[in-house]
Amino acid sequence: MELYHLRTFVTVAEEQHLTRASERLFTSQPAISAHIKALEEELGVTLFERTPRGMQLTPAGALLLDRARQALAAAGDFLQHARSIKDELIGTLRIGLNTDACFLRLLELQGGLSERHPRLEIEFHAGSTGANIPALRVGKLDASFVSGECDDPLLESYVLCEEELAVAVPERMRESIGPADIHALARHPWVFTSPDCAYYGVMRALFEAHDCAPVKTVMANQDDALRTMVAGGVGLGILRRVDIEEAAKSAPIYALPLELPTVSLRFAHLRTRANDPVIRAAVAELSRVWSLALPVQEQAV
Amino acid sequence: MELYHLRTFVTVAEEQHLTRASERLFTSQPAISAHIKALEEELGVTLFERTPRGMQLTPAGALLLDRARQALAAAGDFLQHARSIKDELIGTLRIGLNTDACFLRLLELQGGLSERHPRLEIEFHAGSTGANIPALRVGKLDASFVSGECDDPLLESYVLCEEELAVAVPERMRESIGPADIHALARHPWVFTSPDCAYYGVMRALFEAHDCAPVKTVMANQDDALRTMVAGGVGLGILRRVDIEEAAKSAPIYALPLELPTVSLRFAHLRTRANDPVIRAAVAELSRVWSLALPVQEQAV
């Protein structure tokens, strides 16, 4: 039994007429006749009484008509539901984070994505640049914010902004620091990040240029934690200048007037997934939030 | 879209494997592959992710799987329901009555039919032999009790019993009747039936044999009514002897000791419907109730 048997059954029951039913079903009358006959033989039930005026449902046929309609309706539901999610993004978008939500404008990103793709579940995974890139490569993340250069050939990335960095100093060390002398700074304790963080590279470059190395004390792989350490007087650290200045209002911390290289905030994903609708949706939303003109991607496939 | 698409979809989703699914569905792996492909193209939705280990549902596919199962279940319900009523008698059996329910053993007939064919609706239509035969011919009745000969070539009939008739006389006329003299009887008023009733034939034959005709007063086409008329003193009438004797216990009526010809009680239906399952069920039940050995009907298709 196939759906066309049921469709024919219901149509003939409604029209009480093979010829009219065949017209409604855009086929020939013998075909309709064969459908009914095949269905009756498979069921072992006579569905219609053949009269000179047409086809009239038998009591058994009338009993079965409703069930046939229900089956057709269920199949129709399936189709309709499929059509309704045809152009919808379904699934989960896992985004890696490398710094605080506010700076990454997560609220706007989430709001835009959820509005445009209500069936797309979004997961933000806290992490760091160094942890997120391998996670991208093994598929634990779909996309990620990263800082610094992104020369991995497997990854596509978009620059969102340049992060201006500065050396954050605890207030209690203000007098012992004095003017910004690199060699003097190196002798103070530092709160540092893991080597795979872009800030680490900035810090290392700063001292290597002057042939010295900082005294390391504590590692904090999250800039919120790092800032807290600095404010607590544990040592110096590298943070975004705007963050330091913001924190200075309520914490014993200030930014050294030392010029540091900037670092790019990027959004990265696997190149192989560049045409994945979920990735494209994420990039498109990101380009809105960050006012980029980037997503001029070719409409592949 | 046809049911086999859905069946394949669900099976592949369950097996997560085209080859295993094809084995479960007793077909080849390329066929399964084609089903899935066709379904995906019709829906515009990718249902599976092809992995080196097999087929894995996409989120959209998972969303649709339930609906597909529901559609299949609905179709299965249809089939199962059809099978369950396959050998059941469905519909209405309209039986014409020509006399009282007790004499026709209707209660037993109804009980047996309802027990054996719970979905068969039974209608008893009060009438008379004369009215029931045309009703049979035009299809207003499926079967009918009739009295008398049944020489209609369109009708098949079974003799259930012989009705012994007698002349019913009101008590108040007992003295004026005296011995059973036909000529004398003819001069009394008669409650008669319509000419198409078998009793009418008996009455006419009785008088024609003696070259006289009765005085007619009232027609009563139902023997209950006729008996009531006789008991009320309206005139003489022909009834079953057993009925008169039964009525004599509580009504001013008695049976003349005059021998009358018997009349056959029959059960009749259209010959063309001899193999109609409903008719056969009725005849079969009737033969039980009346202990007949009649229904030795050929098991024609």
Add this chain to the structure above:
DNA sequence: ACGACGCCATCACAATTCCTGAACGCTCGA
């Protein structure tokens, strides 16, 4: 690192099914 294995997609061809158009039997109404 390399070969073997398992999976799915594809292809050309065979088998089946499905549909078509015409003819037939039947009933009803004119």
Add this chain to the structure above:
DNA sequence: TCGAGCGTTCAGGAATTGTGATGGCGTCGT
């Protein structure tokens, strides 16, 4: 009595579906 309308049947043709072999791709074990 005849014609119109309806469903059934039939043979032939068209379309769909299924088959077996092949190939690409990835993984796993050695």
